[in-house]
Amino acid sequence: MIDDIRDERPIAERLFEAFRAIGPFKRRPSLGHAQRPGEFQVMHRLSHEPPESGMRVGDLAAWLSVKPPTVTKAVDALVARGLVERYADEADRRVIRVRLSPDGRTLDSSFREQALSEIRGLVDYLGEDDSATLARLLTRAAEYMNERYGRSCSGAHGRAKERGAD
Numbered sequence: 001m002i003d004d005i006r007d008e009r010p011i012a013e014r015l016f017e018a019f020r021a022i023g024p025f026k027r028r029p030s031l032g033h034a035q036r037p038g039e040f041q042v043m044h045r046l047s048h049e050p051p052e053s054g055m056r057v058g059d060l061a062a063w064l065s066v067k068p069p070t071v072t073k074a075v076d077a078l079v080a081r082g083l084v085e086r087y088a089d090e091a092d093r094r095v096i097r098v099r100l101s102p103d104g105r106t107l108d109s110s111f112r113e114q115a116l117s118e119i120r121g122l123v124d125y126l127g128e129d130d131s132a133t134l135a136r137l138l139t140r141a142a143e144y145m146n147e148r149y150g151r152s153c154s155g156a157h158g159r160a161k162e163r164g165a166d
Contacts, residue, residue, distance in 0.1 A: 038064065038074045043083065046100045047108045054087065054099030083107060 041064055049055060057075060061068040075098050078084035083104035089095035100108060123131040 036074065036077075038066070038070065039078055042071065042074045042078060042098075043100065043104060043108055046084065046098065047105070047112070049099060051099070051105060054097035056089075056095060056097055060098070078104070 042060060045060060045063055046055065057068050057071050060075075061071045064071060075084055075086070079086060079098075082101055084098050085101045085104075086096055086098050089097050126134065
């Protein structure tokens, strides 16, 4: 059925340009608590852990798809600003974990509210139906990318999926 085959290149190019155009959103200057995008990503991931819990640097590195020294540098900077703290794992004192400090949780909560406010502006612009469609399609795109490139992610997206949210 040659008639059914379409040239998907124009659609792929539009998607590529759309993702490229959105890229600056994650690097916008309103990430005042994180001087680098990696620091923001560390805080974001840690914010999904219970307050008394934390993560090993190696697990954070795997989630970010970077090497542990990269995460260590971000954690060091966040520890210096009092936003993240290191502690020994109670089950294995040789293991060092990191978690958001109380100040880090407070700052993360205020940032989350700011980010949700920005996203509500996008929902107002697109409308509820298109916003729901966009969220569903971006979730599917992320699933495809995770399957294709093997990035394991147990953060908010994983928990949202477990609850049956799109």
